[in-house]
Amino acid sequence: MKALKFILILFTSGLLLQSCKSDKNTEVSQVFKCPMACEGDKTYSTSGNCAVCKMDLVAINETAKIIKNDDNISEESIFNLTSKWQTEENKTIELKALKGKTLVMVMIYTSCKAACPRLVADMRNIEAQLPPEKIKDIQFVLISIDPLTDTPKRLKSFAIENIMDGEQWMFLQGTESSVREFANVLSMKYKQISPIDFSHSNIISVFNPAGELIHQQEGLGVDNKETIETILKTVH
């Protein structure tokens, strides 16, 4: 009998787990209102026409205010992303943790032999041209597009090898899904072309301290002048 019960529990819990994980605390309550306010603030629970002027009722969304972000970040900010990342120091963070600093970001992978060393060199070049007293307000972030290979440990040794182990440098490992999403935020393209190699676009992106994309530099070994000017404008 016990075995029977056990199977039953297993089965039902399996069914329960399949249900959609929606944010139930933001239950929607759709309310409709006449656009001309013929009946003042009167609202309807279904769509249709206004009893007075016959115009189509419009929906007012009462949940809108609740859902809008609470941390004073804009809609375009990357701090809206809730994915979790591992740093080279093996800490788990959300991008929100980087709020308040100007972010200079690039996507690379450590086993890359072609363009990435040049991209990394571009990052170091940008860093070297900035006044040392400003560096504390800037975070240089290198995100791996190869999360299966680039573990925190590997990223850490890459950082040391390239003399990028200072506070201002950060390396992030995500998941295949979060990396794909973040690449889309940067309009960055990449494709795994063999077990160890990726094709990818070479883009360095600058975000202001509120997490909004303000500048992108495309290509390798290009003139950094504009990128540096943009960064300097964001730090005081």
Place this chain on the structure above:
Amino acid sequence: MKNLTFRFLLVLLVVQTLAHSQSKGMVFIEGSRYIPLYGRDSTVVEVKNFEMDIYPVTNLEYLNFLKENPKWQKSNILKLFSDKSYLANWNSNLELKPTENLNSPATYISWYAAKAYCECQGKRLPTVDEWEYAAMADETTRDARVKPSFNKKILAWYEAPHSNEDTIGLHPKNVWGVYDLHGLVWEWTLDFNSVLITGESRKDVDKDSNLFCGSASLNATDLMNYAAFMRYAIRGSLKAKYAMKNLGFRCVKPVKN
């Protein structure tokens, strides 16, 4: 007692098979190795077994998703995840324009929204390789790309305007049992941003191209397949926040072996 347990287990197994082996609204697609238009360095890609939605996601299904997930409604979606066209064919958060049909494919949807929809169903968007694999089948064969009539039919649709306003399931299903991969709308794929084609064709074949690392390895395997080439070109031009009139989506689910 043991006998009873065994019988019960048997009943469960049958129920389990009915409920899970084929998810509702999905069909099983047996994986294989094939050569897509744009593959990896070895050109052959391997697609594992998966299940695919029989139809593209419809306006009605998307409406139900919006009811449960207000943050993806028209007035609530973050600018990070959409452009101005998001749900442009909707009057308000939960109401389609009267000209639209609930049984038409849901369009004007960004990649982020499509991805969230599938994840909410316990599914995900298909990869480019999976989508192309399922879409190379016609009504009778799994790989119909060699038939000139197959490509011709698809290209004829690409020329037909307003097909996004049609309802789902009007064309014959393919050999897997999947409808409307061609003939209705373009569809989002999970890794659409893995297509490295720039607007300028000369750049794409330039081995020294500064924009793309390793671009020399990307070559079309079958330039005769013009229909597929158009799909890749469109994927290459998309950004994840774009919402377009003739771009919808469907979901897939990996099958555990």
